[in-house]
Each structure stands twice: as C-alpha cells, then as structure tokens.
Amino acid sequence: QQQVKQSPQSLIVQKGGISIINCAYENTAFDYFPWYQQFPGKGPALLIAIRPDVSEKKEGRFTISFNKSAKQFSLHIMDSQPGDSATYFCAASKNTGNQFYFGTGTSLTVIP
C-alpha cells in the first residue's frame, strides 16, 4: 500500500501565483520528510526537507508546512515561475531506517 499519499496529480498555476502540493502519511515513526524536484530527463533533486520538531521551514520561495497531528505536510511555492515547471515528489523516512517512501508525484506547470 502507498505509505505516502500525494495530491494533486497535476497542477497548473499562473506565473506569480502560489503552488500548493499536499502529502499525507500513516506511519507515525516517520521523522524525516524531504521534497524532490525533477525536470524531464534528470533525476530527482532534493529541494527542501523538514523534521517533525518544527511546523514550518522556508527556503527562498519554497516552504514546507508540517502538521504532525494530522500526519500531513505540504509544499508551498510562492511567486511561482515558469522555471518551476517540473514534477515534485514528497517522501518520508525513519531516522533509523534504510528506506524512503515516495509519493506518486505532482506535475506542476506554471503558465507565463
């Protein structure tokens, strides 16, 4: 079964708008939540990550919001740009674990 559920599958946003991608998990043992960005023909690249001891982490235009009680986390892209058009994956892992569990991905298109 899918350990991490991601939505939406695809997203179209106007330039300058806010892109929001959501993920949910069930395993309360997860304690590390990275987001990856993937461009066509390339491998996923780490974008930003969060641990459950904080509710929000911001790096430039990218922010992760984390709701531990709801077991949900989301990626917000402020002032979205055409260059942000890519596929985004959320993931989760246990600090002492070997495996990462990925969401199914969100294809983001930012329209100029």
Added chain:
Amino acid sequence: DAGITQSPRHKVTETGTPVTLRCHQTENHRYMYWYRQDPGHGLRLIHYSYGVKDTDKGEVSDGYSVSRSKTEDFLLTLESATSSQTSVYFCAIRPDSGGQPQHFGDGTRLSIL
C-alpha cells in the same frame, strides 16, 4: 551534483534477454538504492544496499537481482527481461548517517520490446 553515474543512459533490448544496469558513485556513501519510475506510480524501490555484499529487497523486487562487490558500484540485473520492466531506472545514494536525503543519478531509460 552528487558523484553518481548511471550506465547505460538508454537501452533497447528484447524480451528474454539479460540486462545489467550499473550505478557508480564517487562519494564513498554506504547506502545505494535502485528505483524504477513509472507514470502514476512515482518512485518504487527495487533493491537497496547498506554495505558491500549487504543488500535487501524493496517493494518491487520480483524479476530483479543486485550485487555490490565494491563500495562504489551497485549493479541491477534483469535475468530475463519482460515488457513490464520497461521503465526509467534511477540509482540513489545516501550518507551513512540517518535522516539524510538521498541523491539521485540521472537515470537509465530501458525499453524492452
């Protein structure tokens, strides 16, 4: 970019033939992973390694085997390729310490006719 090289980058082969994909790292990381990426499924773990000669299965390991005889190389073998194994395969590495991200190679696009 993390020092990860996947080879070949593209391969077309026929059903029933053996195929080996190679992942080479220059980071001396302990953990190495093989994923396949398919539309609607995201990234699914095939096998991973936590040291030389130490490997374990992921969620979609049937039909695949792996070997790691050196820290820097992790091989994925399809003993008898099937059309359902047509996919993009990614290798990832991770440092020894827990709670650290994986870093991915640029993938191998494999087509099995």
